[in-house]
Amino acid sequence: MWESFVLLLACSFGVCIALDTITITQPIQDSETIVSAGQKFKLGFFSPENSSDRYVGIMYNLPGTAIIWVANRERPLNDSRGTVVILEDGNLAVINGVKDMLWSTNVSSSSANSSAQLLDTGNLVLTDESNGRIKWESFEHPTDCFLQYSKLGASTTGSIKITSWRSPSDPSVGTFSAGLSLSQIPQLFVWNNSSPYWRSGPWSGTAFIGIAGMASANYQVMDVLKDNSGSPYVTYNYVDTPFFYYLLSSSGHIRSMFSSGKGDWTINWSSQLSQCDVYGKCGPYGSCNPKGYPICTCLPGFKPSDQEEWNQGNWTGGCIRKELLQCQRNESASREDNQDGFMNLTHMKVPDFAEPMAITEQECRKNCLDNCSCTAYAFYVGIGCMQWSGILIDSEQLPLDGTNLYIRVPNSEHDTKRGFKVAIASTVSAAAVLLALCVCLCWKCIAKHKGNEQQAKLSRMEEVHKVEDMVTVTMNQAKFEKLPLYTYEALANATDNFHSNKIIGKGGFGPVYKGKLFDGLEIAVKRLSNSSTQGIEEFMNEVMVISKLQHRNLVRLLGCCVEREEKMLVYEYMPNKSLDAYLFDANKPNILDWRRRVIIVEGIGRALLYLHRDSRLKIIHRDLKASNILLDEELKPKLSDFGFARIFGGNQDQANTNRVAGTYGYMAPEYAMEGRFSEKSDVYSFGVLLLEIVSGRRNTTFYSDENELSMPGHAWKSWNENEAAKLIDPAIFDLGAITEMLRYIHVGLLCVQESAKDRPDVSAVLLMLTSEISNLPRPKFPAYTGRIGFSEKSSRQRAYSINDISLSSIEGR
CATH class of the missing domain: 1.10.510.10 (Transferase(Phosphotransferase) domain 1)
Incomplete structure (x- = not known):
């Protein structure tokens, strides 16, 4: 209401101020800004932290300003006499106090009748007022940020990439850039100069399968589309908050930035969560596992190319084959029991340089086996068959998602694995027979005392059911949003049967154990002890409260267990403790x-x-x-x-x-x-x-x-x-x-x-x-x-x- 009154008053004196637009008669000075119609973004002058230089940028219209685009990033102003103007040739420009031009849109076919408008998407558009045609837009010339409705990849002016700042106090172009690769299957990349630094893995139609958790998320943020020429580009058009964007940091990390709308910007996700996220960390034919020790291992059928360097933690040399494939030898590999085979690795980020083929999974395997240069294959719904005929680089063991990767190994390696399985099966069978004999011998002793123990057992069961019934009723009342229930056996296996070596902390509730589930996920298990000063009330209180909360600075509750008179809470594992x-x-x-x-x-x-x-x-x-x-x-x-x-x-x-x-x-x-x-x-x-x-x-x-x-x-x-x-x-x-x-x-x-x-x-x-x-x-x-x-x-x-x-x-x- 008040802004409308000011606008009307200004117009009545013949000077109508456009709140979101710069025109040839309405430039902005250092102390002024334009604000998008919905008040979401503003354009004006700013100084980075620990710097007195002045730049023109687009930023969220919030406290704790987040800069999402910079105009004169290579030529800063050294005073506060800068101006953003429309030049006589119709270009938008930044000039200093002596009229030197520090930056311009530099559109050759421009018209003097131009205006620059800041949209609610964060896009700054230069428009020819005579025909309404957009001549230039900041979305096609991004700096270090990727916004909703913008795109990386194809554009009318060539491939769009974002480029990092040199440092948090210097927005000039840094060494890192990010964009969509031009490989046969779209992948997001971060490059350090021209060398790959991080890779997302192939696009499946719904997710980049090398990013853990993206495929299993119940919502889709990113999408890969094609323009009119068929060139792919990545964009995102749905998030649950208007204050969200992707940033390429000066250290080369892609980060999703989130705010509640009060300027409290926090990192929601980062492309670099461990050393394994560095491209090719373990060299050719190596695989990285951030939870392994050491983090690098050779793929099946391979050994370190330099064992001494490998032992010292220098893995860049990668691995080499232990022995030739059967198909590479002169001897015949026609017999089925003399052929090469495949070793299956699960939850893998597949290597770079995948070659897609439009065939079934069975055909994919056979085609790779028939081609001696094929070193591995994988099959993923949405992508189909992927094969590799060169080096295998940038493989990673993911904690979840990923896919099965089949590594080609010689017959001898495959037989060793098969013989190992036979040995295990034989051992298990022998153990089962021995166990059966022990059961028979002990049966009479057990039967003798069975009658005396029956009553005590019934009493204990009544207590167990009483506790479990109480918890069940409370849980039903809580309705705490599908919190998973873990079995006692699953948590016992994860913690080596609650071994004392697995205890990582103690409190009034009882001991806290470190565990690892069968899928490799590390967890913290909080187990109520019999002598605990906290009881069922505190247990259920914690379940009901934290299951309703979601915040990056609150520990995440994964589930709980109520079995065998046990009350346990399962949390995400925090490696650095308290x-x-x-x-x-x-x-x-x-x-x-x-x-x-x-x-x-x-x-x-x-x-x-x-x-x-x-x-x-x-x-x-x-x-x-x-x-x-x-x-x-x-x-x-x-x-x-x-x-x-x-x-x-x-x-x-x-x-x-x-x-x-x-x-x-x-x-x-x-x-x-x-x-x-x-x-x-x-x-x-x-x-x-x-x-x-x-x-x-x-x-x-x-x-x-x-x-x-x-x-x-x-x-x-x-x-x-x-x-x-x-x-x-x-x-x-x-x-x-x-x-x-x-x-x-x-x-x-x-x-x-x-x-x-x-x-x-x-x-x-x-x-x-x-x-x-x-x-x-x-x-x-x-x-x-x-x-x-x-x-x-x-x-x-x-x-x-x-x-x-x-x-x-x-x-x-």
Whole structure:
């Protein structure tokens, strides 16, 4: 309404401002922007991080600006006197203060009667106003980003590629580019200069089959189409948020970037998840497995070309055949038992240079076997038969999806495998006979005691059914979105029958085991122990809460198991375990530098913001601490352990409980002493955690000090004595980042203020940390700076953990 009034007022004075368009009479200066009609994108001047140079770019019209296109990327402005204009020849240009042209659309057949409009797709189009024809568009001249409705591959001006920035502070053309290959089967590639750096695998019609998880996803984002000339191009036209795009980073990684609409850009997917994603990591005839040790192995029938280098971890030389194929020898290979054979590898990213053939799977095998130069074949619905006649390079064992790859091996290699299977079958048969004899011998002894044990067995079964019935009813009530149920046998096999060597952590719930399912997926199994202080209520609470949540900074629940009096939760496995293992262990290498700690803090904050404000449910975690922050392969944080979490109603701001649960030292005072909890009690825990991350010290390390009871007390004293810098972990102390570090301490103190109403909410905390709120209030007195014990202040019965293990309290009577 107000914008319409301004527009009308401007037009009444003869100067009608086009909000999304640049014309020959309406250029834009450095301080001005044009905004697309739907307010989604804007075009204007910007400076990259750590740079004072000025560039013209298209960006999302959000806080935390994401630049998706740059005009003058090779020739920056060194002051703020730049202008974006329509020249007399009709081209769009960027000029500096002395009228030097730094960039132009450079369309030869241009008309002076031109305008440049920013569309809601993010496409900037230069149009001939006399005939309405588009003469130039930014979608056909992308920089480092790939947007919805844009395309990579074919275009009217040639093949379209995106090119990386040289660095995060320099948008000039870097060494990496990405686009669609011109091979017989479309594949996405990233090139380092002209050399392949990453490859997606072939397009099947619905997915790139070398990207794990893409084929099994229940929605399709990317699509490969053909233009009028039959040239292929890749595009995407469906995502569940308008704030989503693909970025080619300066390090050569394709990343899908996601925002909730508040400028909180996060990485949703990356093309580089392990060393195996580097093209040809294991050389010719090598195969890479990111979960293997070593990650490189030779394909069946091959051995390292240089064993010494291979043993040292230099795999680029690849592998060579152990022996000639039968068909390559002079002796006859006509007899069936003298022919070459195939070894089947499952869940494979197939090698590069596949040759498609329009034949059936049976014909594919026979055709390869009849052709001595054929080294492997595969068959995939949507692609059909693929064969390889040259080297096999860039093969990878995927955790899921992929396809069967059949490697050609000589008869002797195939016979060895077949003989091995026969030996196994013979051993199994002998073991079965021996087992049968043992059963017969033991039968009489078992029968003798059977009557006495029958009654006890019935009693135990009643208890089992009682627990399982309770869980089943609760699960039916929860309706938690098709959460998979695992069998006891599957989890026992995955964890070597819950062997103690597989334990990777312990908590109030019980031990947590590392496991590997039959399909190779690594998991973490959280098993309720008989002596656990948590029971069926906390178990079901965690299932119901986390099964309804999806966020990149929350650990993903894969399923659960309720069998044989067992209650187990199955999570995605976090290889770097929990934050406290790196933050507080002096024996661990110091890999958490300041930048990594900033990323961790921001990730935890986004997870809390999602729980409090952005998810379908409003959830209070109630047990936020370092040991409940898990770290993935890239040391990015994921919040876990929702056994004590509480779901709030629509307008509910706080709740009371007689059952206080959580971890001593992280609990807000109003919760620990009065049982009142809200968003602000999670904020208090976040503040303690924030101070721990900056200092590198546990909250509990101050309990033995003479003058302070806790981390907040020590931080408060240091702050008031202008010695807050002494709180910073010496391992990360950096004068260049001291201002930011002190800001984090300041925000931490605001979070741990004694009164809940004085604490900021999580959204304000994130803005404070990123300096979007620049003037921070002075923190007030924090909680727990005195020596009075909780038992003196509250009559409620409770039990706490000592920072490592979460314990629920005894119900108040």
